Amino acid sequence: MAWTELAVVRAACAYFFICPGLAYGVLTSRLPALKAQTGANESQIGLLLLCLGGSSLLALFSSDSLIRRWGSRRVLRASSLELLLAIALCCLAQTTSQLGAGCLLAGAGMGLVDVSINTQGIQIEQLYRTSCMSLMHACYSLGGVIGSLTGALFAGLGLSPFINAICALGGYAVFRLWAAPRLLNDAPIPGPASPKREASRAMPPFVIMCGILAMLAYSSEGSVAEWGSLLLFTAKGADEHVAALVFAAFSGATVICRFFGDRLRHQLGDFALMLGGSLLAFFGMIFVLLSPAPALCLVGYSLMGVGLSPLVPTLFSRAGSCPGVTPGRASAIVSILSYSGLLFFPPMLGFVAHAKGLPNALLIVLAACACLAAGSLLFRKKPRKR
Numbered sequence: 106m107a108w109t110e111l112a113v114v115r116a117a118c119a120y121f122f123i124c125p126g127l128a129y130g131v132l133t134s135r136l137p138a139l140k141a142q143t144g145a146n147e148s149q150i151g152l153l154l155l156c157l158g159g160s161s162l163l164a165l166f167s168s169d170s171l172i173r174r175w176g177s178r179r180v181l182r183a184s185s186l187e188l189l190l191a192i193a194l195c196c197l198a199q200t201t202s203q204l205g206a207g208c209l210l211a212g213a214g215m216g217l218v219d220v221s222i223n224t225q226g227i228q229i230e231q232l233y234r235t236s237c238m239s240l241m242h243a244c245y246s247l248g249g250v251i252g253s254l255t256g257a258l259f260a261g262l263g264l265s266p267f268i269n270a271i272c273a274l275g276g277y278a279v280f281r282l283w284a285a286p287r288l289l290n291d292a293p294i295p296g297p298a299s300p301k302r303e304a305s306r307a308m309p310p311f312v313i314m315c316g317i318l319a320m321l322a323y324s325s326e327g328s329v330a331e332w333g334s335l336l337l338f339t340a341k342g343a344d345e346h347v348a349a350l351v352f353a354a355f356s357g358a359t360v361i362c363r364f365f366g367d368r369l370r371h372q373l374g375d376f377a378l379m380l381g382g383s384l385l386a387f388f389g390m391i392f393v394l395l396s397p398a399p400a401l402c403l404v405g406y407s408l409m410g411v412g413l414s415p416l417v418p419t420l421f422s423r424a425g426s427c428p429g430v431t432p433g434r435a436s437a438i439v440s441i442l443s444y445s446g447l448l449f450f451p452p453m454l455g456f457v458a459h460a461k462g463l464p465n466a467l468l469i470v471l472a473a474c475a476c477l478a479a480g481s482l483l484f485r486k487k488p489r490k491r
Contacts, residue, residue, distance in 0.1 A: 165216040181222060309430055328470045340464055382477075386409045423484065
């Protein structure tokens with residue numbers, strides 16, 4: 106059966122959503138091998154990860170102007186290719202300086218890809234009047250899972266990170282020839298406004314609030330990835346292999362639920378989905394903190410994954426549909442704010458945990474989920490048409 110135009114465009118966009126998750130999954134899963142290959146110590150690895158996040162954040166700040174000048178289609182095609190090559194360079198590195206240079210390039214590629222893919226997803230929703238952002242972010246998460254699994258497979262086989270990168274990323278790049286020409290061209294800015302005039306306009310407060318809420322959602326997700334396994338190991342008495350299942354339980358639930366998020370959004374509406382998801386994440390975190398058994402904590406983290414899964418896609422979609430701002434500019438603002446939370450929130454939890462204990466520090470995550478529930482009140486009204 107022939108694909109419809111919408112299905113083709115959506116599949117091409119979903120292909121590029123897989124890219125940053127796959128690249129990050131391959132890189133992080135092979136960090137132990139890269140550490141041995143380059144002779145880096147723990148502090149140097151931490152600095153390299155900071156370079157990765159810092160260059161990504163800097164790229165986010167330049168993404169709006171690049172997209173306004175060249176269009177999200179061109180920026181996405183160029184930055185995604187640069188990202189794949191940068192990860193291969195990281196896996197080929199023999200010294201810490203070479204790995205650092207690769208991380209800087211990879212971070213810049215990730216930042217530009219992130220804004221560009223969300224801009225493309227928002228434009229698909231506006232052009233075809235359908236919801237697809239939850240599906241797109243499911244593909245993003247799926248890419249991370251695939252990257253991690255391939256890393257585990259190649260590590261188990263005793264193969265080098267470079268062979269891992271060539272096989273995983275090279276196999277992925279084969280389909281690029283089909284997907285790249287099917288990306289959308291950016292819609293022209295209505296009216297006589299020039300790109301410079303568009304950049305000087307004040308950002309609508311609603312878009313900024315969407316970015317703040319996305320920051321809280323990403324911060325909550327980051328707390329699971331960075332501190333979940335440590336909580337189970339140190340405070341709940343879990344074995345190391347059980348504690349390692351935290352992020353798998355969370356991300357698995359996130360991926361599965363995001364595949365159904367667009368349908369739920371159509372049936373329930375944004376307000377009910379945002380409020381229900383925030384409350385489910387809130388009670389999932391309570392379940393984790395109060396449960397004495399590690400297995401029950403995994404259930405609580407799975408509930409958090411279910412609850413948080415629709416929030417970020419919905420926030421990107423609503424910000425991009427806000428009148429008075431282009432999808433590219435809205436996507437850049439939401440990405441900058443959300444990634445700032447992802448970078449700085451988990452380390453802040455570490456400082457609080459050192460002073461008050463990790464279970465007490467994770468009460469901040471409860472507060473973030475409560476703020477998300479309160480912020481859902483902004484979505485009681487349906488979005489205005491552009």
